[in-house]
Amino acid sequence: MSKRLQDQGPQRRPPKRRTRRNDSPTATLKDVAERAGVSTATVSRVLNAQGKVNRETEAKVSAAVAALGYVPHAAARALASRRSRTIGAVTAALDNPIFAKGIQALENRLEQSGYGLLVASSNYEPARELKQVRVMVERGIDAIMLQGDSHLPEVYALLQRKGIPYINTWIYVAAAAHTCFGFNNQLAGRSLADYLLDLGHRDIAMVAGITAGNDRALNRIKGVKTALEARGLTLPPSRIVERPYALSDGRDGLREILAAPPIKGRGPRPTAVIGGNDLLAIGVMLEAQQSGLSVPGDLSVAGFDDIELAANISPALTTIHVPVEEICSQAGDYLVARIEGRPARDHVALEARLVVRQSTARPGGRPGGDRGKQR
Numbered sequence: 218m219s220k221r222l223q224d225q226g227p228q229r230r231p232p233k234r235r236t237r238r239n240d241s242p243t244a245t246l247k248d249v250a251e252r253a254g255v256s257t258a259t260v261s262r263v264l265n266a267q268g269k270v271n272r273e274t275e276a277k278v279s280a281a282v283a284a285l286g287y288v289p290h291a292a293a294r295a296l297a298s299r300r301s302r303t304i305g306a307v308t309a310a311l312d313n314p315i316f317a318k319g320i321q322a323l324e325n326r327l328e329q330s331g332y333g334l335l336v337a338s339s340n341y342e343p344a345r346e347l348k349q350v351r352v353m354v355e356r357g358i359d360a361i362m363l364q365g366d367s368h369l370p371e372v373y374a375l376l377q378r379k380g381i382p383y384i385n386t387w388i389y390v391a392a393a394a395h396t397c398f399g400f401n402n403q404l405a406g407r408s409l410a411d412y413l414l415d416l417g418h419r420d421i422a423m424v425a426g427i428t429a430g431n432d433r434a435l436n437r438i439k440g441v442k443t444a445l446e447a448r449g450l451t452l453p454p455s456r457i458v459e460r461p462y463a464l465s466d467g468r469d470g471l472r473e474i475l476a477a478p479p480i481k482g483r484g485p486r487p488t489a490v491i492g493g494n495d496l497l498a499i500g501v502m503l504e505a506q507q508s509g510l511s512v513p514g515d516l517s518v519a520g521f522d523d524i525e526l527a528a529n530i531s532p533a534l535t536t537i538h539v540p541v542e543e544i545c546s547q548a549g550d551y552l553v554a555r556i557e558g559r560p561a562r563d564h565v566a567l568e569a570r571l572v573v574r575q576s577t578a579r580p581g582g583r584p585g586g587d588r589g590k591q592r
Contacts, residue, residue, distance in 0.1 A: 244285035252281040264331075303333045304552055305353035305361040307346050309431070311338045313462055313496070315522040315541055316364075319386075322542040323362065326549035332359075341430045343369045354379055360552035362386055362545070366395060367432040382555035384548050387433055387539075389566040398548050400569035402433045405537045406440025408571055409491060409519055412535075414448055416579045418489040418517065420480075421445065422456040424470030424501055426493035434459075434493050437521065441491060453480055456487060460497060467492055467500020468507075475508065488517065488580045495520040495527045495536055502534070502576065513578035523572055532575035540567045 250257045255274060263270050263278040270278075281287070304327055308316045324334045335353055339346035347369050353361060354375060360382040363372070368385075373395070376383045385397040413421055423441055426434035442452050455477035460466035475486055490505075492498025498520030505516050512518050512532055520527065523538035544567060554561035 244287040246287075248285055249278065249281045249287050252285060253277040301357040301359055302331060303335055303356070303358050304549070304556075305335045305337070305350075305358040307337050307339050307349050307353075307361070307363055309339055309341050309364050310462065311336070313494070314524045314526070315494070315539060318524075319541040319545040323545040323549045326546040327553070330549075330553045332549075332553060341427060343367065343430050347372050347375075350375060354381065359556045360384075362548050362552065365432045366390075366393065366397065367430050382552055384551055386544050386548050388436075389564070391564060391566075393564065396551070396563040398551065398565040398567070399544050400539065400567050402436035402569075403440040403443070405521070405569040406437035406491075407444045408440075409521070409537055410441040410444035412571055412573070413489045413491070413517060413519065413577065414444060414450075416489075416517070416577065418580055419450060420456075420483050420487045421450075421452070421489045421491065422474050422487035423452065423458075423491045424467055424474070424493060424497045425457060425459050426462055426497070427459050437493060455480065460493075462494050462496050464496055464500040464503065467497035467502075468504035469500075470497065471501045471504040471508075486516075489577070490516060490518050492518065492520040495522045495524045495534060498534055498536070498576075499526065499530060502530070502532075512576055514581070517577040517580075519577055527572075528574065535574045535577040536572050538570050538572045540569065543567050 246257050246260055250260045253260065253274075255278065259270060259274060260278050260281075263275050264282075306320060306323060308320060310316055311320070320334075320336055327334055335356065335358060337349040337353070339349060346363075350361065350372050358381065361376065361384075363383060363385050364387050366385045366388055373383075383396070385393070385395050385399075387399045387402075388397050389399045389401050390397060410421065421441070423438065425438050428435040428438065438452075438457065445452055456474065458470045458473050460470045471490065474490070479485055490498075490501050492501055498518050502512050502518050505512050505518065510516050518534065520534050520536040521539065522541075523536045527534040527536050547565060547567075551561045551563070551565075
């Protein structure tokens with residue numbers, strides 16, 4: 218190294234000039250406001266979908282956000298507002314079409330109000346649900362949607378202690394201690410059984426969902442039993458099996474029922490089978506056909522939920538239509554209202570209606586009645 222360089226000491230690089238490219242993460246709310254020619258408060262209203270902003274101003278802000286690549290800092294925003302603008306939802310299963318449809322409806326409604334959605338699946342396991350609720354609370358959710366009312370006391374205690382609004386969905390009990398939006402599963406089960414009894418069926422079986430940790434499945438069974446008992450009939454243990462909610466489980470359930478010893482005073486097999494949901498019912502239909510039984514000639518089959526597949530198989534499935542989009546959309550409205558301090562109804566009953574299709578008939582395959590709406 219030369220003496221001249223040594224005398225100058227360590228060489229320092231000139232400081233880099235801070236530049237901001239369109240995709241730079243350094244853009245601030247103030248930068249967006251300056252580019253759009255509005256106040257930072259207006260930018261916040263546009264980004265949070267709060268208050269009225271005319272379309273021209275909204276377009277300017279949106280263009281500025283896109284040009285600068287601005288991304289709001291969620292943590293900082295949450296600290297400033299004490300809200301994360303995120304709502305949680307713990308659903309029983311994400312691979313069930315009816316639950317997926319409900320989550321989509323909830324997300325669509327929340328998006329309109331400027332809220333995001335965090336989703337988890339409990340797989341009908343109360344302990345797992347508690348763990349998921351804890352994680353969501355730690356992540357700062359503002360509210361949460363749950364399914365049914367079979368929740369551990371710790372779930373309610375945690376949410377109440379933290380002041381987090383919550384709602385139970387898919388159920389309705391007028392005197393319930395907790396907010397609920399949905400329908401009466403017991404009445405729905407009774408309605409479906411009454412329809413089959415009115416057709417002339419006296420030997421009815423059921424492939425139900427697992428009742429442990431699932432009040433909806435349990436109440437549907439209660440409804441079927443109530444309908445039978447009102448006419449002097451019963452649902453013997455060999456005529457009811459519990460299975461997880463899948464097509465293969467429906468097939469397994471019917472095989473078990475058909476393999477059971479004959480019941481004194483009854484035929485060799487039931488003349489009608491109710492599935493705890495449509496997937497179980499469709500599995501029953503597939504197994505019946507594989508076993509050489511015609512549906513509904515030899516065996517009438519009915520389900521719950523009214524998923525899209527129910528109307529598009531052959532024969533089309535008689536079922537209980539669950540208003541899933543209404544339930545979840547209205548649940549979203551309720552939670553947003555609670556977060557924002559607005560009044561909201563805390564118990565809402567929606568109609569779960571019978572939809573009669575071609576999978577049910579009078580014993581022996583004779584055409585049945587026309588209760589319910591044909592689809």
